[in-house]
Amino acid sequence: MTRIAVDAMSGDRGARVAVDAALSCLAAHADLEIVLVGDEAALKTEIARHRKKAHAERASVRHAGEVVGMCESPARSLRQKKDSSMRVAINLVHGGEVQACVSAGNTGALMATARFVLKTLSGIDRPAIISPIPSQRGHTLMLDLGANAECTPEQLFQFGVMGAVLATAVHGIESPRVGLLNIGAEEIKGNLQIQQAGKLLSDSQLNYIGFVEGDDIYIGDVDVVVCDGFVGNVALKTSEGLGKLIAQFLREEFSRNALTRTAAFFALPVLKAFRLRVDPRQYNGATFVGLQGTVIKSHGDADAVAFASAINVARMEVEQRVPERIRELLAENLGE
Amino acid sequence: MTRIAVDAMSGDRGARVAVDAALSCLAAHADLEIVLVGDEAALKTEIARHRKKAHAERASVRHAGEVVGMCESPARSLRQKKDSSMRVAINLVHGGEVQACVSAGNTGALMATARFVLKTLSGIDRPAIISPIPSQRGHTLMLDLGANAECTPEQLFQFGVMGAVLATAVHGIESPRVGLLNIGAEEIKGNLQIQQAGKLLSDSQLNYIGFVEGDDIYIGDVDVVVCDGFVGNVALKTSEGLGKLIAQFLREEFSRNALTRTAAFFALPVLKAFRLRVDPRQYNGATFVGLQGTVIKSHGDADAVAFASAINVARMEVEQRVPERIRELLAENLGE
Structure with missing residues (x-):
């Protein structure tokens, strides 16, 4: 029970x-x-x-x-x-x-x-907030989503461990790919903290695949994305904001005039299926892990x-x- | 000329x-x-x-x-x-x-x-990357989008000044509202660097409206969003990724079977108008400001x-x- x-x-x-x-x-x-x-x-x-x-x-x-x-x-x-x-x-x-x-x-x-x-x-310094995020191939687990504004390399490494466990235990992914969120421009390839966290993850037994960028979250070539809580929270909130913006634009375009409202009538089953698919309610429930x-x-x-x-x-x-x-x-x- | x-x-x-x-x-x-x-x-x-x-x-x-x-x-x-x-x-x-x-x-x-x-x-320590981002009420200027992974409070303040100038000069906004990107959870209201940058912006002659969160970028109650280049780049790339995901989901739903393809035919003009509206090509061109x-x-x-x-x-x-x-x-x- x-x-x-x-x-x-x-x-x-x-x-x-x-x-x-x-x-x-x-x-x-x-x-x-x-x-x-x-x-x-x-x-x-x-x-x-x-x-x-x-x-x-x-x-x-x-x-x-x-x-x-x-x-x-x-x-x-x-x-x-x-x-x-x-x-x-x-x-x-x-x-x-x-x-x-x-x-x-x-x-x-x-x-x-x-x-x-x-x-x-x-072995865990601070708990983190983790949640699945929809991707092109299913979903990606991301942490920390806002519990720790600043993180040491050791904490980021611990996030990787915790994310991997959740990916296996709850989502059935055998050897989850763990990526560290970074930015792409060559000149400024992240900061020292992230470089050091990358080293800790590389040396571990995790299936660490290296740095990933913001768009990788939604592509689905990575199972667990690790970042500090500031960056994770901004990424999550930004996504929420963009999702609402796109929904509004779609609504506005389909209700513009009689013609577009007729189109909306025909498209309704499809739009409903689409809405169901991106329904954030199915992703509700963030874990305080650690x-x-x-x-x-x-x-x-x-x-x-x-x-x-x-x-x-x-x-x-x-x-x-x-x-x-x-x-x-x-x-x-x-x-x- | x-x-x-x-x-x-x-x-x-x-x-x-x-x-x-x-x-x-x-x-x-x-x-x-x-x-x-x-x-x-x-x-x-x-x-x-x-x-x-x-x-x-x-x-x-x-x-x-x-x-x-x-x-x-x-x-x-x-x-x-x-x-x-x-x-x-x-x-x-x-x-x-x-x-x-x-x-x-x-x-x-x-x-x-x-x-x-x-x-x-x-008076400018480092240049930043700034670009307009579509919002519910027009667009929001955001910087830094990736030139500086770590920023001092003074740099964030300078970003505010540069963003305000661009908002006025190029986008015709008389007294642009400047916000500092932060996260919401009470316990961890940002870090010291952001608190100090907020103080510098408050003390300035800019129209500083305080902290904003990731979703505010797309709502449009702020004209200039200031953040460090790491956070800005992640937010931008995350948005790109989500945009592509949503486009793919829409395509998949509309091409699922003969019925949905018929719906797509009727909805085509609307979907085209929608696509034009979110077309990232019209937002191409990021300024290296400073x-x-x-x-x-x-x-x-x-x-x-x-x-x-x-x-x-x-x-x-x-x-x-x-x-x-x-x-x-x-x-x-x-x-x-």
Whole structure:
């Protein structure tokens, strides 16, 4: 039985989305139990809407009286909100009552709390944020997506190890190709930190393929792209922005006049298939990797479909024993 | 009369594209003269194809016996290829025979040669690469796109000044909004270098609007986005990669079966309008800003339409006296 805690209060959309997502995951996976964390009365009301379904019995509630705000400072929430749904959910992981937790709460607070409560794995200096990104051949895992603005070569190397483990354990890639994100102009081939990280990766047992550039993320000739959290976050946000721009341009062109609206009518099934294919909801669920425990961050604005994707990421990582496997691969590479 | 040198040999596509682009610019602008730099015989043959056109008289040829390879090291090309089309074109700017030059050659070599021959403006530590990027409301200027992997706060401030000048001079924006690219997570609000650059920008006379994130580039609430060349290059390449991915997905969905191909037939005019709107060729032509002279980099793979866009960028920057105006704005801001 896999047991997952869901922080049902911290996202932008409230408890209903979290409860609906949890219930749909329970319906799909008979060996799953979910502990919904948050205001007991509110959560019980939400669950009651599903009470006729047998799988609802595998949902339980753990009360937490506070909620961390989406813009609250991580330090403040860590210090002052010890009964927040976020904190209680992470405590459940630490206490062993559940094997993972999922939260749509604010990234900074979730990371600070997870680090404080769970601690990092031995051999890992700092946890990172990793997520799959769609590519021409499937998807590429990228880390760090924003937990560490500046990284040492050793940290970048550790990111490579963690990314490789996730690629194998969760995505079934036997010998994942690991690339280090760099820029192309000859004169300025990256900085010293990246050169040194490249050396560490070359000397390791990882399938390190060398430097990659920004466009390689979407081509799919690399399975794991390693970068610092500043660069990774900018790349991710830039992509989000461009995706929205293209969607807007398409909408505008198809609604320009009667003729283009007729074209849109004919193209609708294709446009729908296209939208489904680039639907970011299926990629929801970023892993805070490198902790002694599994913590998954859902997009704050996730709907029930997206939130369920994040819960599924947690489920798969628990089943695949990701933290343990990172520790093992790290030990091999450090020759311990 | 505006005189521009075009390095006609260094791109991926050879002299014909450069000559065709030059001739189309000459046809469009009666006050323009272009010096085509490269193998004299080859260029004269290309120009001869246009000889019946009156505007072809405003094209002249300057012989250069060597070509810098697209993958050649900047240091080597600078030291050993003193008669390259790239070097000769930049020499013409330095000698005052032309007011700007355009090259589709390799970025590192072009930047190294331009810095060596032209030197930076007083008050500018290092030149940067700047280019407009399409946004929901027009376009955003972004720099540095890859000339400087690491930047001091002072350099980032200078980028802000240069970007603001270009936004006003070339793009007609009266009080351009300048933003500093940062990441959002509260815990890790950027690094020290960015905090300090933000302070310098706040204290200046620029219309500094504070930190922006990756998605803001495409939203259009900011006119100039400042970042170091590593981050800027990753953002640019990532966008290129995502653009290609989305184009491929659209193509695949529309060619899936007879039904979707019929839909494609009806949607064709709309898809064409869409493609025209996101056509990167109209954004070709990145400025090497901060030099004592105007140097424009065309994409190596540019066709004649794209190459002509780059020549037009050069023409506009000459007309708007960009280098002089940067010197003036810098002097104002440094209180000289």
